[in-house]
Amino acid sequence: MMPRKAPINWRGQLLGMLFAGPYLVGALVFLLLPLAMSLYYSFCNYNMLQPPLWVGWMNYRHLLHDHVFWRSLVNTLIYAAISLPFTLSLSVLLAVLLNTPLKSQALYRTIIFLPCLVPMVASALIWQWLLNSDVGLIDYALRGPLHLAGGVLAGLARLFGAASSTVLTLRNLQPPVWLGEPRWAMTAIILMSFWGVGQTVVIFLAGLQDIPKDLYEAAEMDGIGAVGRFFHVTLPMLSPVIFFNLIMGIIGSWQIFDVPYVMTNGGPGRSTTFYTMYLFDNAFTNLRMGPASAMAWIQLLIILFFTAIAFITAKKWVHYA
Amino acid sequence: MKLRSRLLVHFCLLLAAVAYLGPFLWMISTSLKKESQAVQMPPQWIPHPLELHNYARVFNSPAFDMSLYARNTLIIALLAALGSVLSSSLVAYSLAKMQWRGRNVVFGIALASMMIPFPVLMVPLYRIFRQVGWIGTNLPLWLPAFFGVPFFIFLLRQFYLTIPKELSEAAVMDGCTHFGIWWRIMLPLTRPALAVVGLFSFMAAWNNFLGPLVYLTHQSTFTLPLALQFYQSRSGGTTYNLLMAASVIVITPILILFFLAQKTFVRGIATTGLK
Structure with missing residues (x-):
């Protein structure tokens, strides 16, 4: 910061602003003006036509x-x-x-x-394909472990006398329909x-x-x-x-x-x-x-x-x- | 380090590598399969027969004029990179090395504006560009870069501040103008930083999706990411072998650029985090 009382060197001031010029214009046109417009539009009914x-x-x-x-x-x-x-x-x-x-x-x-x-x-396309619910790689990879875990859990559930519907659900544990369930x-x-x-x-x-x-x-x-x-x-x-x-x-x-x-x-x-x-x-x-x-x-x-x-x-x- | 912990680190990194590289390999594998093999269960990693024809089909598809989109994207990315480098370095020089009133305010605005994401300004910017008849052209996607990009101004200002004052003072003694100092001393001295700015700016423009989605209206002006999404929505998302081939085509140029400029990349990202 310059001291308060120093006289402005007009040439330096102008030159400095000239060099910063692109951004002075840019900030005005692509930032401050849009911000003001956006604030105004937010109080308006506006469809651009x-x-x-x-x-x-x-x-x-x-x-x-x-x-x-x-x-x-x-x-x-x-x-x-x-x-x-x-x-x-x-x-x-x-x-x-x-x-x-x-x-x-x-x-x-x-x-x-x-x-x-x-x-x-x-990236999104690759993952959409990986997560495909019928033929996706992740779905396939999860099936084995889920089947195993489901079987073990079902056995435990029956041991502790859970309802037969619970046992059945656990036995049929399936990978989720990734992109189909919220x-x-x-x-x-x-x-x-x-x-x-x-x-x-x-x-x-x-x-x-x-x-x-x-x-x-x-x-x-x-x-x-x-x-x-x-x-x-x-x-x-x-x-x-x-x-x-x-x-x-x-x-x-x-x-x-x-x-x-x-x-x-x-x-x-x-x-x-x-x-x-x-x-x-x-x-x-x-x-x-x-x-x-x-x-x-x-x-x-x-x-x-x-x-x-x-x-x-x-x-x-x-x-x- | 002990062998046991070294093995543990290796094991963890191997797991991570599989998770991070796997999707790429699966993409390449699918892109080389016949459709019948692509949807086969259990999935197979090795394409048989090798269906290179997929790539030809993507290239020849009327909905996906690859070379045109690549050219469109390249032009935008190059202009955006050029604009960012020139304007941001000039502005950064002014903010770091020239004495004038209000420069701290301007720098403050630039800093604060980094917190304002593009979606916030999307509507009024569209309105402004419509007023001057730029909607449907690529101008909104690169021209603003010529007016200084706050993040790069910030980055380059930090670099200029580390350059000793004596250097520019001596140049002034020798009758060098500010423009001369910037052009002949600052730009050559900060070449690595400028490379970072150019590269980041190029990448951002190349990968940009929302911008082209908002501003581009004719298919002949589409960029690669926009064209890829368009291709997907057209094909109904079923022919994944072709979609993956298209993805490979879109990804490859940027990967080549990365391997050519790997050092600049890593240095650049590292710098952004620390300043």
Whole structure:
């Protein structure tokens, strides 16, 4: 910051703004103007063909009574609440494994990173095929173990005198119709998010390499085992990177669109209709720009809310060296 | 490390590798099968007979003009990469190395805007691009990149801040203009960082789905991901051997790029996490 009283060097000022010019224009045209327009539209009845008509809070009020809106909001929250902790834990675990000095380390790293390179549309197609309920590979792989587990459970159930219908159900344990049953379709999409953790893993790997070696040596001298070192050295030292990935994850999980759009198109029922999908539907299928814009602003506020919570709680668990 | 724990790590990584690589292998395997073998139970990993013809069918399908979509995607991705590199580095230089009032405000806006995902701005952006007649063209997909991408501005600013002041001061003494410093000193010095920006930007544009879905209206302008989805919805999702062949075709260029630029990739991702 320049001191308050320093006279402005007009030439420098102009030149600086000229260099930053692309973004000054860009921020105005592609960020601030759209934000203002979106706020205005959210109070309007607008289909892009006729000029916007001011309707006050109507769009927001209608959304409150729109069960699909709530469904998409809850679906997205469920997805984020389950997928985020699991993908973060999995990434830390994989990063620690991949940080172990092994000859085949580079190969393993590449393999785990590969899925991140694939366009989401292609990933969704691959998984749709893997999860196919008649001839899918996963279905087939699950049949044997489920049959075995079912048989054992049925035997146990009969031993404890369970109803014969229960015994029968257990004996006929089948893999789920993944994309055909509401709960399983959501499960499938969450499971698929585990496949794309490569980028997060690489960020964690970089974080791990920044942890000073002597911390581990000191811990070892004190007789702390490998598990203890993980919880008392690795996790605290990694917490700023975990925080970064958490924020990215919060913002990212609100954008989930490609995979459910291709894999389930929001179904069955509305079980995998996510927030961005319903916003897209409102805007470009039904040409209801008002509710779509209201949804955009609600989304913005929700993201800000969660990010703020992350930042506030960060003081408690993020350790900056 | 003890042999036992080393074996344990190996075992875990082997399991992970199977889970992460398996879907790719299954995709390739299916893409080389006859339809009757693709739906056979129990599933078979080795295609017999080898149906290379699947790829020819995808290439020749009227609904999937591969070379056209590849060209469309490449043009958008290259322009987006070029735009991001030029504009973001210029803006980052101004924010890091030039003295002017308001630059901290501008940097603050850039930082805050990273929290605003594209879907939030989708409707008004569509409206703006419609006003200027760009809907149905590829302009909305690459032109904004020429106006600075906040994430890359942030990244490059960090790099420029690490370059000692003396360097640019000496250049000014020698009569070098700011433009000269940026072009002749900063750009060459930060080539690795610029490569990261170019690569990430290229990848993001290549894999983008929602953007093309919103802005592109004619099939002749489609990008590969959009075309793939279109191909799937047309074929009713039944002929998985062809769908997998199409997926292989869409994935291959990006995998080749990755193996050519692997070091840049890993360094880039690592940097983004730490700054």
